[in-house]
Amino acid sequence: MHMTVEQALSVYPLTEARLVAGDAGKNRIVKAVNVMDAPDITDWIKEGEMVFTTAYLFKDRPGEAAELVRKLDRRGSSGLGVKLGRFWSAIPEEMIAAADDLGFPLIELPYPFTFSDQMNALFREELRRSTVELQTVLDKQVRLMRFALQSGHIRQLFESVMEVIGCPIAVIGSRGQVVFNGTGHADSGLVELWPWKPLAQRVRTAAGQAFRVPLMKQAQCTGFVLFYYKSPVLSPVEENLYLQAAELIGFHKDFKIEDYVEWTVRRDIGLLIKRHLKHGLTLEKLEECLDRWEIDLLGRPYRCVLTDIPGPSIASMRAERLQQLKREMQHYAGLEPFGGVHVVLEEGLLSVYRDDPEDPDGPLETALADCLAAWPSGQGKPRACCSTRKQHAGDLRAAFAECLEAQRTSDAWAIAASVVNYETIDLAILFEQVDANRMRAFCRRLLGGLQSKDADYTAEMLRTLETYLECDGQLGETARRLYIHRNTAAYRIEKLSEMLDIDFKKTDDLLRLKLAFLFRRRLGSGDARTAMER
Known part of the structure; x- marks a missing residue:
């Protein structure tokens, strides 16, 4: 028998019973029911047993009845049912107080029904529940086997x-x-x-x-x-x-x-893309092969992603890590809807993903960030550089060039994000020749409202602001990346608006903030306060 005290009290004739004390323990599990007919029954009680009694053994000693409750609780009993009308007209207050203190269910059993009536009802209910459970499980097993085929x-x-x-x-x-x-x-x-x-x-x-x-x-x-x-x-x-x-x-x-056919086809497509980008394979030949294999990869919106891992310069070790990264990205379920094709190049792991604007599985950047977050911290932090969305196969070379430029600019500006979009760093390219002193002055003027705050508070607020900008002002995505509640993110953004005297609804203010964070990366400002004081 496995039901809670509350569930047991929903079975007739126990529906006529009354829980007089120990309401906090109504979720205790009833494994069996025992009838008390000896003074040493507590020595024989097992965990999960509910005890029924007429109170004959302690009808004139309510203090002992309270002690019985405490002993039953120590033994792990699920509750005590007392049948009134023969020896007691009411349950003693000492007993009720002890049961409430322990959260031990104390039940007033209905007088017109025998113990056997109530016990048999519980056993029948348990049999009914077990039968329903077995039938439910059997139905689930049948559905699982159908799906397995x-x-x-x-x-x-x-x-x-x-x-x-x-x-x-x-x-x-x-x-x-x-x-x-x-x-x-x-x-x-x-x-x-x-x-x-x-x-x-x-x-x-x-x-x-x-x-x-x-x-x-x-x-x-x-x-x-x-x-x-x-x-x-x-x-x-x-x-x-x-x-x-x-x-x-x-x-x-x-x-x-690990389906072999799909794996070999995608491997061959990756090699053809490498030959097209590096060794002169014509676009017409590449498209011909894709049509023959019925792979619609470049005939719909797509993006290129170049992922690299910092680490040893030894060619064999680097190639091994990139192959491991390739396997991780192939096997990651979150990236499967984007149908990626992967190939290892000298510059890193190049992936080509489908990227429909209204993709119901969420943005590609989110799936990439989640995948790379699982990479072992001791092996270097991977960084994925994404091209803009392309519409035609002829844009493949331009997409690869954007990945390379995003990779170069990320290194030059010390961008630490795990996923970098080309469209978000093109401003950095424009401002590469700006004088460092001007960058520092710009950061001080725009972010100076945080200068007087505690260092930890400043760092946390700047991290929130930077994430908010990276998420294009989407509070839900900002909260998800920071592992905080959406209301917390909204509160922080509101406080930042006050402290920095900016309006997040104004495009000019948002642009200046993006520039400030670009300059901080360019200046190598790992510490927020130092960056504003430089």
């Missing part, structure tokens, strides 16, 4: 499993990166206390209680699935269902991501 994107797999199971799930990669997050909570809250042991177990995270299952492939753990269930207890039947769902996810995750 279908093909589709890996994201569709995660979403379909989540729909069938009926609870949010999260899929974590082998290095702790969040592959899929259907919980609505921040990624950082899902991977607490990483690394984990490859064991199926119940855990509690910032997103709630979950059943965590390792994804195994040939005795190697390739990741984890977290099933966030809402019920107070998790039955063995539900655990088995989650284990089956995890096996399905593990199989399809590896099979779909």
Whole structure:
């Protein structure tokens, strides 16, 4: 038996009972029901048992009755039901006070019904609930097996499993990166206390209680699935269902991501793009190959992304890291909707992504930033430089040139962002020859309102302002990147408007702020206060 005290009281004839004390414990789990007929019954009580009594043994000793409540609570009992009318006309106040102090459910049982009536009703209800649960799980298993025979994107797999199971799930990669997050909570809250042991177990995270299952492939753990269930207890039947769902996810995750045919086609397309950019392959030949393979990559809006990793200059080590980065970007579920093609060049990893303006999966920059955030901090921080959106295959060379220019300018201006757009740094290109003293004076004049503030406060407010500008004034995206509430972001922006005497609705003010942050990067100003005092 696994139901809460509150659920037990919803079963007739216990619906006629009354919870007189210990309301705080109504979510205790009832595992069994026992009848008290001996003074030493507390020595035999097991955790989760509810006790029924007529109060005969202590009918003249209410103080002992209060002590019984405390003993039952220590033994882990789920509650005590007292049948009035034969030996007691009312439950003693000492007993009620003790139950309320402990949050121990104390129930006044209905006199017209025998203990067996009430116990049998609970057992019948438990049987009914178990039957319904088994039927529900069986239906879910059938739906999972039907889906297992279908093909589709890996994201569709995660979403379909989540729909069938009926609870949010999260899929974590082998290095702790969040592959899929259907919980609505921040990624950082899902991977607490990483690394984990490859064991199926119940855990509690910032997103709630979950059943965590390792994804195994040939005795190697390739990741984890977290099933966030809402019920107070998790039955063995539900655990088995989650284990089956995890096996399905593990199989399809590896099979779909590493599908050989798709992998070879995309590899060959990447090599052709490299030959077109570096070795003179004509655009007509490239388009002919894309048409033959039915790959609509350059015939719709697209963007080029050049990603590089700072590190050793040794060619073999650099190539190995870029190949590892290529695998990460190929396997990252958040980038799958953009259909990327990747090829390693001397300048870094070049990727070509579809980039529809009204893409329902969100902006490409967000997916890139989330993917690169999972890169191990000890291996250098990758930076992706994105071209503007292109409409025609003939613009491929121009897109690559924009990536190179964004990469060069980011280095020259010490831009630390993980994703840099060409359209956001073209101002930097225009102001490369501006005198350093003029840059410092401009920063002091525009950001001087923060000069008198505490250093930590200044740094936090400047980081908020810079992120707000990078997100084009979108408060929701600003809050998401800073891991703060939207109201907090709005409050900070309002305070910045007051302290700096600027109007965020004016284009001129926004332009001057963008220039100020460009100049700070150019000056190498790692410390906010120092930057304003220079």
